[in-house]
Amino acid sequence: MSRTPPHPTREQIELPLVLDCLSDPIRLAIVYQLAQQERVSSELCCGDFNGLSGKSNLTYHFAKLRDCGLMQTRVAGTNRFMRLRREDLEARFPGLLDAVLKSAAKDADRLQLLST
Amino acid sequence: MSRTPPHPTREQIELPLVLDCLSDPIRLAIVYQLAQQERVSSELCCGDFNGLSGKSNLTYHFAKLRDCGLMQTRVAGTNRFMRLRREDLEARFPGLLDAVLKSAAKDADRLQLLST
DNA sequence: CAATTGGTTCAAGAACTATTGAACATTGCG
DNA sequence: CGCAATGTTCAATAGTTCTTGAACCAATTG
Numbered sequence: 001m002s003r004t005p006p007h008p009t010r011e012q013i014e015l016p017l018v019l020d021c022l023s024d025p026i027r028l029a030i031v032y033q034l035a036q037q038e039r040v041s042s043e044l045c046c047g048d049f050n051g052l053s054g055k056s057n058l059t060y061h062f063a064k065l066r067d068c069g070l071m072q073t074r075v076a077g078t079n080r081f082m083r084l085r086r087e088d089l090e091a092r093f094p095g096l097l098d099a100v101l102k103s104a105a106k107d108a109d110r111l112q113l114l115s116t
Numbered sequence: 117m118s119r120t121p122p123h124p125t126r127e128q129i130e131l132p133l134v135l136d137c138l139s140d141p142i143r144l145a146i147v148y149q150l151a152q153q154e155r156v157s158s159e160l161c162c163g164d165f166n167g168l169s170g171k172s173n174l175t176y177h178f179a180k181l182r183d184c185g186l187m188q189t190r191v192a193g194t195n196r197f198m199r200l201r202r203e204d205l206e207a208r209f210p211g212l213l214d215a216v217l218k219s220a221a222k223d224a225d226r227l228q229l230l231s232t
Numbered sequence: 233c234a235a236t237t238g239g240t241t242c243a244a245g246a247a248c249t250a251t252t253g254a255a256c257a258t259t260g261c262g
Numbered sequence: 263c264g265c266a267a268t269g270t271t272c273a274a275t276a277g278t279t280c281t282t283g284a285a286c287c288a289a290t291t292g
Binding site: 014015016017019020022023024025028093094095098099103104106107110 | 135140141215218220227
Binding site: 177 | 279280281282283284288289290
């Protein structure tokens with residue numbers, strides 16, 4: 001439980017899984033929030049998303065985001081720090097993440113995303 | 117059954133629904149094939165996708181693609197002609213469809229898409 | 233009119249998804 | 263050590279999704 005969970009390699013990242021991950025409003029909000037944070041520190045920990053859902057439900061969504069290659073988890077003490085796998089995604093699917101993030105930003109109200 | 121089915125307006129197109137639609141391999145293949153066809157005629161009918169799945173299953177996926185605003189169906193005699201709602205999607209989510217199509221093209225083998 | 237073509241509808245089933253809460257594990261701190 | 267904080271795991275559940283086949287409908291053709 002204290003070890004770094006498994007992540008897919010860059011090459012293992014699959015388009016349908018990524019799109020499916022991004023199609024869930026909670027996960028989209030997580031990704032959006034991570035992207036916003038990038039300007040500042042590039043990492044956030046689980047607790048920073050407590051506004052989006054309950055803890056165990058977040059764990060579930062984090063796992064999906066990790067499994068599809070969208071984000072990476074780093075274990076540090078009692079915290080898990082997350083960051084977007086921007087470079088890997090850009091390498092596999094150029095322009096995709098940005099297009100999704102821009103689209104999300106456009107609909108921030110409708111999607112109830114917090115615009116930092 | 118012979119009437120034109122309902123379509124969402126441009127403004128009603130929702131990001132999560134679009135992403136969810138594109139996350140299914142069969143639907144992604146349909147969209148990809150429609151995009152390929154655009155160079156030629158911009159429309160295809162149901163039968164052109166018979167290689168992807170059975171007829172009734174295709175009807176199901178067509179409905180999803182219609183309901184989320186990705187494509188439009190036009191009834192003509194005994195045929196239904198489909199086309200991508202490129203302009204509406206570009207207006208709502210600039211660059212998104214192209215990014216997805218490019219990503220799909222990159223993984224055409226993996227996704228078993230037929231590259232015209 | 234009868235048969236064919238192109239596609240839809242409906243019902244059923246298997247599989248998967250998201251959500252919840254309770255119990256648990258690990259780390260850090262007084 | 264004892265306790266709080268941070269997350270995870272597990273089981274249960276409600277709901278959704280995809281797939282299939284059989285029956286059906288509407289338009290065209292002979």
